[in-house]
Amino acid sequence: MTIESTIPEQMPQRVPGFSQKFGRFVLRLMGWKLTGQLPNEPKVMVILAPHTSNWDFIVAVGVLLALNLKISFMMKKEAFFWPCKNMFMNFGAIPIDRREARDVVTQAAGWYKDHEKVWLGITPEGTRSKVHSWKTGFLRIAHAADVPIMLVGMDATKKSVIVDKVIRATGEHETQAEEIRQYMNDKFIGINPKNQ
Numbered sequence: 001m002t003i004e005s006t007i008p009e010q011m012p013q014r015v016p017g018f019s020q021k022f023g024r025f026v027l028r029l030m031g032w033k034l035t036g037q038l039p040n041e042p043k044v045m046v047i048l049a050p051h052t053s054n055w056d057f058i059v060a061v062g063v064l065l066a067l068n069l070k071i072s073f074m075m076k077k078e079a080f081f082w083p084c085k086n087m088f089m090n091f092g093a094i095p096i097d098r099r100e101a102r103d104v105v106t107q108a109a110g111w112y113k114d115h116e117k118v119w120l121g122i123t124p125e126g127t128r129s130k131v132h133s134w135k136t137g138f139l140r141i142a143h144a145a146d147v148p149i150m151l152v153g154m155d156a157t158k159k160s161v162i163v164d165k166v167i168r169a170t171g172e173h174e175t176q177a178e179e180i181r182q183y184m185n186d187k188f189i190g191i192n193p194k195n196q
Helices: 018-030 055-067 084-091 104-114 137-145 173-187
Strands: 033-035 043-049 071-076 093-096 118-122 149-155 160-167
Touching (some): 018 055, 033 055, 055 149, 055 160, 071 104, 093 104, 104 118, 104 137, 118 137, 137 173, 149 173
Parallel strands (some): 043 118, 043 149, 071 118
Antiparallel strands (some): 149 160
16 A cells, blocks of 8 residues: 555645655655555544553654644643744644643643544553553543544554544543553564563
8 A cells, every 4th residue: 555545535634745756665665654544524633552661752753744734732832932923833732731720631622623624642651661551631632622533553473553543532531541551562662672
């Protein structure tokens, strides 16, 4: 499957340019590939797991650039100062004010509602280290915003970033987070498996 054949019409995209070619070059250089079918949805919560190494970021950026995917991510509002503010916004950063009366879930759900096309990316472990449970924020946001969740696996044994499946938040956040964590850890082997 080629990268071009996986790009759905509804996916938020950046203006095509050199970065797309660079992303494809990085993936070829590292020997990684993208497999699976991206959903044709304008609003999606994207989770990538298992997150076990700093290399995950480099591979993921290669995939994002190769797809020309405009993905959003949350950052604390304090980081949005000149001259970094415009750069972060161009990269898809969402400013989150942790001191605001509205909680992070409400702010992120509002971000979805205020935009026509938004794919928000989260690593549910919240760290590269081994964890025994996932944070439930991604499920709470997806449930509040009523958006599908795309499970993307990092599989170092196949050197593949795998678009696995699309699910919905059930509202049973702790139970569902544990089910997804076990599913992803059973199905995919991260770059640094001892951190799974």
